[in-house]
Amino acid sequence: MIASLRTLDRRRVAGYSLIALAALLVGFGSAAQLRSKLVTPYNRVERNQALVRSVQDLERTNAVERGRIAALRGEIAGLEGDAARRSDRTRELAQEIANLRAHAGITPLKGPGVTVEIGNGRPSPDGQIGYLATYQDVQDVVNLLFTGGAEGIAVNGRRITPLSAYRGRAGTVEIDDGPPLGAPFRIAAVGNQGQMEQLLGDGGNLGDLRHRQREFGVRFSFGRSPELRLPPYDGSLQADNAQPL
């Protein structure tokens, strides 16, 4: 009796296992089949893998170089500080240069200000890309903030300088020597909060962004902060072709 029960149990376990195995196979198969219809065929994807690896390598190098520049600027400031303690003339010069560096954006800046958020909206069924935040959106907001008296601006932690330029594809922005930044974009500006907020709230400004906010749900919001801390610029600020007269 006991032996027959054990045989029965073994059969039952074997049955469950077979069913589970079969179900697993069906599950794997159907999922793979379904996804293979949705995902780009792998051989097509494989073709740009070498390019993707190049981009990743270059982005790593970019981060290392920017870190090196930030460290060197810190070391130089320390050495200049040592020299300034030994001479009044050097101290005067160092103060003058500190002011120029602050305006160039290569030292940190803190103070009251506003932050603006721009993010992608809803993809449209007809394939339009108007829902993606663009570098022009960032450019327009930064220019408006300068119009409102911004003294320093950073986009996703990347400081804007007097030589800054924006480029990029929809949904990303490249600023100067930095890697591509992806949406959402957070633009922080130190300066006159009232003036900047007034311009941001004026429906006559940022026409394209507001239109796409209505049409595609592109996200656009802003608010004030009692104290913002902007990081220093960590890229190249060389202008070798332009020489003083």
Next chain:
Amino acid sequence: MSDLVKQPRAEPTRQTHRGVTLIIVGTLSAAVAFLGVVQVRSQAEVVRSLEGQDNTSLAFLIDDLHRANDALGAQAGELTARRDQLRLNGAADADPILQDEGQRLRVVEGLVPVHGPGLVMTIDAPLTRLDLEDAVNNLRASGAEQMAINDHRVITGTVFRQDGSAVAIDGDAARGPWTILVIGNQDRLAIGADLMVQSLRSDRRVRQAAYRTEPDVVIRATVSERPFVYGTS
């Protein structure tokens, strides 16, 4: 006896339970497998979508990153030399190093007149504030180091306001025809300028758009220094 009576009634119930259990086990296994495959493939897909959409976009990005890394390398080299000089000679060399740095920064911030190789672009059209902001950004992205529009020095941060048919540049009204003086690497600038001129010529508002390279462009206009009121280091 009662067991014998109950036995036939219990058997179908047990079989039903077994069937339900089998169905549950099977469904759960299939669901686990399905979700497993979907998850793995979705992660791979996310990585792919983050890393690039098509080869052309990636090629442009690689070009941009190469140029950026070259510029960063050159800047790091210049800073290394400056640091080493300060380390070697200390206070004795600090003043000339600071003076050089000051002059470089005054150029970058548009505070002093400058000259150098570059190009001159002329546009006869009723350009708006947005057109000028885009032109400045396009030229800057093409390597412009210093610029002036109709004798107004322009940096990132220069304020353009529409003032009727005129555009106020940092408060001074300006109107077309427009002359943009640009200093920078001529080869890079020419590539950007070609694209801009092509685009401008297809614009109905534009009566004329052209540029010429110059070995020595002189920009005398300067930007006024604005002291910080709200920001502190």
